[in-house]
Amino acid sequence: MTAQAKAKWLRFLVLVLGGGTIYKLANLKDAFYVPMQEYMGLTHTEIGTLLSANAIIATALFVVGGFLADRFDTRKLIPLGLIGTGALGLYLATFPGYSQLLIVFSLFAICADCIYWPALLKAIRNLGDDNEQGRMFGFLEGGRGVVDTLVAFSALGVFVAMGSGEAGLKSAILFYSAIDIGAGLLTLFLLKETKKGAASTETIGLAGLLEAVRVPGIWLVSLNVFMVYIVYCGLTYFIPYLKDMYHLPVALVGAYGIINQYFLKVLGGPAGGFMADKALKSPSRYLKWAFLALLPLMAVILTIPKGESFIFAGMAATLSFALIIFTMRGVFWAPMSEVGIPSRITGSAFGIGCLIGYAPGMFAYVIYGAILDHFPGEQGYTYVFSLMSVLAVIGFMVSSLLHRAVQKRADSLPGEAVPQA
Numbered sequence: 001m002t003a004q005a006k007a008k009w010l011r012f013l014v015l016v017l018g019g020g021t022i023y024k025l026a027n028l029k030d031a032f033y034v035p036m037q038e039y040m041g042l043t044h045t046e047i048g049t050l051l052s053a054n055a056i057i058a059t060a061l062f063v064v065g066g067f068l069a070d071r072f073d074t075r076k077l078i079p080l081g082l083i084g085t086g087a088l089g090l091y092l093a094t095f096p097g098y099s100q101l102l103i104v105f106s107l108f109a110i111c112a113d114c115i116y117w118p119a120l121l122k123a124i125r126n127l128g129d130d131n132e133q134g135r136m137f138g139f140l141e142g143g144r145g146v147v148d149t150l151v152a153f154s155a156l157g158v159f160v161a162m163g164s165g166e167a168g169l170k171s172a173i174l175f176y177s178a179i180d181i182g183a184g185l186l187t188l189f190l191l192k193e194t195k196k197g198a199a200s201t202e203t204i205g206l207a208g209l210l211e212a213v214r215v216p217g218i219w220l221v222s223l224n225v226f227m228v229y230i231v232y233c234g235l236t237y238f239i240p241y242l243k244d245m246y247h248l249p250v251a252l253v254g255a256y257g258i259i260n261q262y263f264l265k266v267l268g269g270p271a272g273g274f275m276a277d278k279a280l281k282s283p284s285r286y287l288k289w290a291f292l293a294l295l296p297l298m299a300v301i302l303t304i305p306k307g308e309s310f311i312f313a314g315m316a317a318t319l320s321f322a323l324i325i326f327t328m329r330g331v332f333w334a335p336m337s338e339v340g341i342p343s344r345i346t347g348s349a350f351g352i353g354c355l356i357g358y359a360p361g362m363f364a365y366v367i368y369g370a371i372l373d374h375f376p377g378e379q380g381y382t383y384v385f386s387l388m389s390v391l392a393v394i395g396f397m398v399s400s401l402l403h404r405a406v407q408k409r410a411d412s413l414p415g416e417a418v419p420q421a
Contacts, residue, residue, distance in 0.1 A: 008127055014190045015123055016140060018082050020147025021183045022116055024155070024176040025089045026054050026108040030261040031152050031254045032159070032169060033239050039166040040095055044240075048369030054105040055361025058113030062358065065118035066351015074119040074347075075191045081116025082184030089177030093170045118354060121333065122347040138273015141330035145265020151179055152258040159254070211348070217339025217409070218349055220402040224287060225332045225357025227395030231294070232325050233364035234388040235260060237372065238318040241381050246311040256315065260322050268326025276331045283334035284406045288399035290328045294392040297321045302385055306378065332357075338406045 029036055029047055036042050042050075068077060088107050096104065124140050155172040162168035239257045242248040248256065272290075276283040301317045304310055333353070341349045371387075372380040 011191070012124070012127055012136075012139070013143070014187055015078070015120055016143035017147060018078055018116070018183050018187050019120055019140060020144040021151055021176075021179050022082055022085050022112045024148075024151060025085060025092060025173065025180070026051075026105060026112060027261070028092075028173070028176075029236060030239075031156055031257045032172065033236070033257060034243065034250055034253055035159070035164075035169045039169050040101075042098075044369040044373045045366065046098065048365035048367075050101055050105045051365040052362050053102050054109045055358065055363075055365075057106045057109035059355055059359050059362055061110060061114035062118065062354035063348075063351040065114040065116075065354070066348045068115065069118040069122045069347030069351070070345065071347075074123050075188075077115050077119040078123070078191070079184045079188035081111045081119070082180050082187060084111035084115070086177045086180030086182075086184065089173055089180060093173040093177065095166075095170065113354070113358070118347055118350045121350040121354075125333075125336070125346045125350075136273075137334050138269045138271070138276070138330040141265050141269025141272070141326065142267070143269070145262055145267070145269060145326070148262030148265060149258060151176070152262050153255075156254050156258060164250070211342075211345050213352065215339065215341060215349070217402075217405055218336070218341060218352055219356070220398070220405055221333075221335045221339055222353045222356035224284075224335070224395070224398050224402050225353060226359060227291070227391060227398050228287070228325070228328045228332050229358055230360035230364050231388050231391050231395065232329060233360055234368060234384060235322050235325060236365070237368055237381065237384055238322065240372070242311070242314055242318070245306040245378060245381065246314045247308050248311060248315075260319060264319065264323050264326045265330070268323050268328075269330035272327030272330035273334075275327065276334060282338065282403065282406065283331040284338055284399060284403040286331060287328055287335075288396060288403050290324055291392050291396035291399055293324055294321060295389055297324070298385055298389045298392070302382060335402060335406065338409070339402075340409060 024030075029051070033047070036047060037044075085108060088104055088111065092101075092104050124136055127136060155175050158175045159168040159172040162171045238260055239253060242256060243250070243253050272286065276286040280286045280289075297317065297320055301314070301321060304313050304317055306314075333350070336346070336349060336353070368384050368387075371383050374380070375383055
């Protein structure tokens with residue numbers, strides 16, 4: 001491996017470190033959904049509202065974040081987002097009231113989604129050429145999964161060690177905060193010595209945003225991300241589903257949540273990148289068929305008998321569904337290259353893409369949570385999971401349109417070809 005390649009992968013690993021830590025606090029529900037209800041006094045709807053408040057601010061500011069990523073040095077924006085998130089976590093550990101929680105979760109969005117995320121996506125995009133985009137983003141998702149899993153299981157260990165009660169939840173939050181601050185400082189130090197490339201030194205600003213808006217393909221990519229993400233939001237409810245329908249113990253609920261939301265990234269991200277780049281030769285083509293593969297798995301989830309004797313079948317089916325979602329999340333930004341987004345306006349393009357693509361976070365959790373609160377028990381879960389299936393069908397149609405647009409572009413460019421099916 002050449003010195004240039006080593007430097008490239010070192011930068012990649014540093015970026016993965018931050019990417020795997022910054023969302024732990026805003027997504028505290030992944031491993032601690034039930035403790036949040038018990039010790040912070042939150043209902044399904046209130047947790048959903050906190051997540052929606054976070055997503056509303058994030059969505060409103062994604063384009064601003066893309067502008068910042070093109071306008072300022074990403075090596076400064078990335079550590080700033082991490083350290084700011086960790087500082088907010090220190091306050092979250094005091095268990096403030098619900099009104100204060102709404103403010104905290106909104107500020108999480110500013111640090112993570114506006115300042116940090118578009119800058120990270122731009123940095124990753126600029127690390128690889130057009131033929132590596134599926135793998136680069138797949139390895140990003142997989143690498144984040146490794147960090148996610150290690151950090152989340154460590155936090156769960158802290159929670160158990162402190163008695164699995166209120167003190168345990170506060171200690172876990174403080175642990176996440178310390179990790180964020182530490183990762184921010186480490187990232188600031190390690191990225192300080194890297195050389196700026198041409199892509200990072202060129203200041204684009206508002207002109208880049210206007211140029212990105214005029215690229216037709218970006219809207220299909222963004223809508224495709226929207227459909228993947230709205231189904232992804234439903235994965236959260238596999239956690240209380242197993243507890244309510246299969247009587248999974250609280251400690252194991254936390255472990256399942258970590259596997260469901262984090263560890264599957266380790267497998268799904270690289271697997272999606274490999275299948276998109278090597279097997280199907282097109283990220284958009286892979287996404288189309290992955291949406292279709294979700295439907296029989298959801299049918300299995302809905303028909304498995306409920307009760308403790310079927311707990312492992314329930315876990316296997318829900319984890320299989322989640323794994324496909326994570327293969328899709330690993331590559332859903334890769335079509336940015338397929339539709340011809342110039343690297344110089346990557347930050348602006350991702351800002352627009354995030355604005356649309358992550359929009360489900362504003363309302364999906366509230367809708368899913370409200371359904372469960374209004375229809376307690378198996379009926380509510382049946383409604384939520386059936387809705388996810390309908391959305392997967394719509395996602396298949398959107399991805400089909402995206403792949404067709406990629407084919408048309410490839411046909412107009414000499415020497416390029418995209419698989420037709």
